[in-house]
Amino acid sequence: MVDARSVRSSLESLVAEAVRAAIAAGDLPDVAVPGAAIERPKDADQGDFASTLPLRLARAAMKPPLEIARAIAGHLPADSAIIDPPDVAPPGFINFRLSAAFLQQQVEQVIALGPAYADLQIGAGKKAQVEFVSANPTGPLHVGNGRGAAIGDALASVLQAAGYDVEREYYVNDAGTQTDTFGDTLYARYQQLFGRAVEIPKDGYPGDYMKELAAAIKTERGDAFLRPEGEPAPAELNVIGIELMVRNIRDTLAAFGVRYDQWFSEKSLYGGEGIYDTAIGVLRENGQLAEREGALWFTSSELGEDKDNVVVRSDGRPTYYASDIAYHYDKFIRRGFDLVIDVWGADHHGHVSRLKTATRALGADPEGLHVLLYQLVVLKRGGEVVRLSKRGGEIITLDELVEEVGADASRFFFLLRSPGAQMEFDLDLAKKQSSENPVFYVQYAHARLSSILERAAEQGLTPEGGDVALLTGAHELGLVREMLRLADVIETVATTFEPQHLPHYAMSLANAFHAFNDAFKQQNDSSLKVITEDQALSRARLRLVLAAKIALARVLHLMGMSAPEKM
RNA sequence: GCCCCCGUAGCUCAGCGGAUAGAGCAGCGAUCUUCUAAAUCGUUUGUCGCAGGUUCGAGUCCUGCCGGGGGCGCCA
Numbered sequence: 001m002v003d004a005r006s007v008r009s010s011l012e013s014l015v016a017e018a019v020r021a022a023i024a025a026g027d028l029p030d031v032a033v034p035g036a037a038i039e040r041p042k043d044a045d046q047g048d049f050a051s052t053l054p055l056r057l058a059r060a061a062m063k064p065p066l067e068i069a070r071a072i073a074g075h076l077p078a079d080s081a082i083i084d085p086p087d088v089a090p091p092g093f094i095n096f097r098l099s100a101a102f103l104q105q106q107v108e109q110v111i112a113l114g115p116a117y118a119d120l121q122i123g124a125g126k127k128a129q130v131e132f133v134s135a136n137p138t139g140p141l142h143v144g145n146g147r148g149a150a151i152g153d154a155l156a157s158v159l160q161a162a163g164y165d166v167e168r169e170y171y172v173n174d175a176g177t178q179t180d181t182f183g184d185t186l187y188a189r190y191q192q193l194f195g196r197a198v199e200i201p202k203d204g205y206p207g208d209y210m211k212e213l214a215a216a217i218k219t220e221r222g223d224a225f226l227r228p229e230g231e232p233a234p235a236e237l238n239v240i241g242i243e244l245m246v247r248n249i250r251d252t253l254a255a256f257g258v259r260y261d262q263w264f265s266e267k268s269l270y271g272g273e274g275i276y277d278t279a280i281g282v283l284r285e286n287g288q289l290a291e292r293e294g295a296l297w298f299t300s301s302e303l304g305e306d307k308d309n310v311v312v313r314s315d316g317r318p319t320y321y322a323s324d325i326a327y328h329y330d331k332f333i334r335r336g337f338d339l340v341i342d343v344w345g346a347d348h349h350g351h352v353s354r355l356k357t358a359t360r361a362l363g364a365d366p367e368g369l370h371v372l373l374y375q376l377v378v379l380k381r382g383g384e385v386v387r388l389s390k391r392g393g394e395i396i397t398l399d400e401l402v403e404e405v406g407a408d409a410s411r412f413f414f415l416l417r418s419p420g421a422q423m424e425f426d427l428d429l430a431k432k433q434s435s436e437n438p439v440f441y442v443q444y445a446h447a448r449l450s451s452i453l454e455r456a457a458e459q460g461l462t463p464e465g466g467d468v469a470l471l472t473g474a475h476e477l478g479l480v481r482e483m484l485r486l487a488d489v490i491e492t493v494a495t496t497f498e499p500q501h502l503p504h505y506a507m508s509l510a511n512a513f514h515a516f517n518d519a520f521k522q523q524n525d526s527s528l529k530v531i532t533e534d535q536a537l538s539r540a541r542l543r544l545v546l547a548a549k550i551a552l553a554r555v556l557h558l559m560g561m562s563a564p565e566k567m
Numbered sequence: 568g569c570c571c572c573c574g575u576a577g578c579u580c581a582g583c584g585g586a587u588a589g590a591g592c593a594g595c596g597a598u599c600u601u602c603u604a605a606a607u608c609g610u611u612u613g614u615c616g617c618a619g620g621u622u623c624g625a626g627u628c629c630u631g632c633c634g635g636g637g638g639c640g641c642c643a
Contacts, residue, residue, distance in 0.1 A: 041585095203642095346572065421572080517606080
């Protein structure tokens with residue numbers, strides 16, 4: 001059976017053959033052919049596929065594109081199992097329309113594949129890692145982190161569907177100066193609970209959650225961490241504080257529906273396995289380190305960077321850049337990922353180039369590293385912009401968002417915008433559970449698909465034995481056409497790393513279903529219902545409903561959303 | 568000063584170099600004895616920031632401006 005994925009390549013060879021035949025017959029001059037140029041027209045009225053080859057050949061062939069199109073079309077097979085006879089349209093398109101028989105068979109294909117429908121093989125045998133969120137464990141996740149979580153998790157799911165062996169990873173920044181500042185703030189709050197007049201550090205974390213954290217530790221361990229006034233905090237307090245914060249973050253993400261395969265500790269880079277030493281050793285052996293002004297520099301300017309970068313400070317502590325070098329050494333060399341995607345907020349973009357350079361210096365292929373930057377979220381409430389800042393006063397936490405808006409709706413909104421575009425998140429609007437909210441539109445379609453199957457079952461009708469050849473209506477075949485696009489969408493997302501195509505496709509698929517499902521109302525013709533007097537037709541339509549449900553559930557799950565049976 | 572992202576309908580945003588630029592929401596008008604009306608159908612809206620260039624063809628690629636945001640630390 002020809003499946004939807006091979007239609008494009010089938011068309012390519014059909015067109016290539018027709019061109020050869022046209023040349024042999026003298027209808028076309030013998031020119032170099034750049035490939036069949038099969039595209040999908042924007043407008044469905046123009047067909048399912050189109051070739052722009054005549055437009056591309058016009059100059060070399062010294063003929064008007066329309067004439068070339070006719071010449072090629074004249075040598076295409078008049079009948080095919082896959083497509084109807086092609087049309088030629090000005091200024092020089094050859095349009096192809098999938099045959100009803102082919103579309104009908106795809107319904108069987110979808111049902112046969114079930115949840116594996118639209119799986120691809122483009123990542124087969126390759127290991128991919130998606131690292132996302134990775135916010136410093138110095139405070140609760142905020143709404144902006146939610147965008148990274150939605151993007152990273154959906155991307156990981158899509159890569160899995162595309163055949164990659166995927167790991168989701170959270171990089172825990174449990175080393176470095178911000179961790180120290182966190183510890184100092186925590187100790188100040190802790191001491192305050194014992195009546196000491198201590199201020200939190202100037203650049204510390206003023207949020208109330210630090211008070212709560214200190215109180216929780218006091219409840220659990222009493223004054224175990226209290227030291228004489230003026231003495232520094234015990235190191236263990238910091239460790240416990242970070243642990244609690246990481247647990248908090250893990251719970252938040254779990255409520256958001258995100259599960260990680262790996263929580264990778266920055267500190268572990270410096271531990272027993274000596275990852276940091278090994279990675280730095282590689283750079284040293286290659287002569288890419290230099291001591292200057294008491295610090296150790298990576299001489300990245302020799303590799304095309306604007307400047308050299310410090311890896312070890314003059315006080316002997318490694319920079320976060322050093323950690324990232326070691327971390328990516330671990331990703332590529334030790335763990336052997338073929339594809340590494342780092343999902344970062346756009347404020348880290350200055351770091352991308354030098355990380356790629358470091359990756360290359362470590363002996364890995366920088367092509368395998370893709371840093372996906374997402375612009376930060378602008379929050380609006382009551383028409384006013386709320387600035388996000390962990391250190392500033394007000395933050396809106398991801399927990400609050402999940403509680404008030406719901407994980408499904410939040411994810412859908414986050415995915416809807418391309419990562420590179422700033423997005424506005426209107427809290428008042430998102431909290432509104434109204435029809436303005438497109439997430440309900442998509443989920444409602446799934447709920448209706450489910451209830452149709454349930455209603456039919458109550459009458460003893462199931463999709464079993466339905467003959468898909470009876471599916472001939474425009475809305476029926478239109479729904480099949482939309483279902484078939486899923487694999488293309490997965491391929492696009494898996495190769496461009498742009499997850500916004502998922503929610504747009506989901507809306508489009510839901511729309512095709514609603515149009516099919518409500519046609520009987522619009523045309524006031526009850527024979528267009530799924531469940532009708534005609535049992536054979538009903539069973540055939542139930543097969544379509546079952547297939548559509550499979551496709552819609554798949555795209556919802558790829559977005560990390562639930563596919564409700566009822567609403 | 569240099570680098571990156573964005574600028575498309577009233578609003579929020581899609582748009583792999585191709586056909587008269589789209590969707591959702593908002594607006595207007597229809598459709599409920601409903602396989603769930605959280606739906607469907609019809610209809611209105613554009614100097615695709617500006618100016619050049621490349622191309623048979625540019626919202627899409629290149630250059631320069633303008634506007635918004637973010638970077639350019641021995642912070643992460």
